[in-house]
Amino acid sequence: VRAASGGMNPELKTTIDELVNANRVVVFMKGTRQFPQCGFSNTVVQILNQMESPYETVNILADDRLRSGMKEYSQWPTFPQVYINGEFFGGCDIMIEAFKSGELKEQLEVALNA
C-alpha cells in the first residue's frame, strides 16, 4: 500500500520504495539492530531475532528527512515501522500481537518464500 500523499519529495519516495521493495523485511527504527536506541525498536529487533528472520534496519535518527518522510509514507505517526514484502505491517504493538498469535510466523514464511 503506497499511501504517500501530495507533499512528499518524489526522490525521497523513490528511495523509500526501493528500500522496502529490495528487502523482504525492513525495520525503520531508532538506532540499529546492534544498538537499538529505544525500547520499542529493541522489542521489534528481539522478535525478529527470535524468529530467525533475515531483515534490514534503517536508523531514522540518522536522517531527519527520512524520519519525517516515513511518517507520511506509512501514514503512521510513530517508530519503529516494519515493512514485510513491500507492505507496511505495523509498529511494536502489532509485532507483539502478531508474534503471539502466530500471524507473524505465517507472514514471514509467505514473504521469505515469495
Next chain:
Amino acid sequence: TRAMSITAKAVEEKLAQSLEAQSLDVTDTSGGCGAAFEVSIVSSQFEGKSLIQRHRLVRELEQVNEALKVEMASIHALSIKKCWTPAQAAAAA
C-alpha cells in the same frame, strides 16, 4: 492545572460505542496521570481486516472523536494490545 486528565473509563466508553465492542479492556498504565493506556478489543468490525487496518481503525476513532480529541493530545502512549474478532476471542478462550 485546569486540564482534566482523561480516564480509562472515558476511553473505554468511546471505543465501546464506536466499535460495538463485544469485549473491551482499557488499562491505565501511567500510574494514574492518564497519559498511557493499554487497550484490548474484541469486535466483529475487525473481520476481514489486517492488523494494521484494525489498529488504524482504533486510532482514527480517537482522532475523530470530539470528546476525546483535546485530551488525546496529552496522551503519550495508547498501546493497542489486542484487536480480535469474536472468532479469535472464542478460539483463545
